[in-house]
Amino acid sequence: MSHSTSTPDKRVEVAVGILLQGTPGQEQFLLGTRPAGKPYAGYWEFPGGKIEAGESVEAALCREFDEELGICIDPAAVEIWRTTEHDYEHARVRLHWCKVRAWQGDFQMREGQQVAWQGLPPTVSPILPGAYPVLDALAAERAHAME
């Protein structure tokens, strides 16, 4: 039974990009470090960020890719793949994971972050805890494709 006094499930909505390149079945994805001054600074994460009021997932991702990496992606080429949730001490987030295979422009690390193309399992660490379920999902998808 629900109670009118119960706390609503208020989560921060986040658009996250899985930028993919390379041979199908062995594609690499881009990870970057979180800039100084943010919670979990220095941890590796997929590029992305909070969805602003009134913004679609695709539009938020386009804006974040421009702000963080200086690249332009076509909203029509964004494949919204799955959604996960994670509870941090600082926030409860809902992550909208999107696969992106095409972009325009050369990378510019506009937040002074490091970036690295990674395979499975990734070799960089530490990785944001909220990213682990999607790394598992990518590994499961790849294993399934090889069956």
Ligand SMILES: Nc1nc2c([nH]c(=O)n2[C@@H]2O[C@H](COP(=O)(O)OP(=O)(O)OP(=O)(O)O)[C@@H](O)[C@H]2O)c(=O)[nH]1
């Ligand atoms: N970008 C990104 N965020 C992630 C991932 N995994 C994960 O749990 N998150 C969480 O999603 C949230 C993203 O917020 P953010 O602080 O990076 O977003 P933002 O760039 O819009 O922040 P701002 O408010 O400082 O402008 C953080 O709570 C972060 O911990 C990931 O792989 N990539």
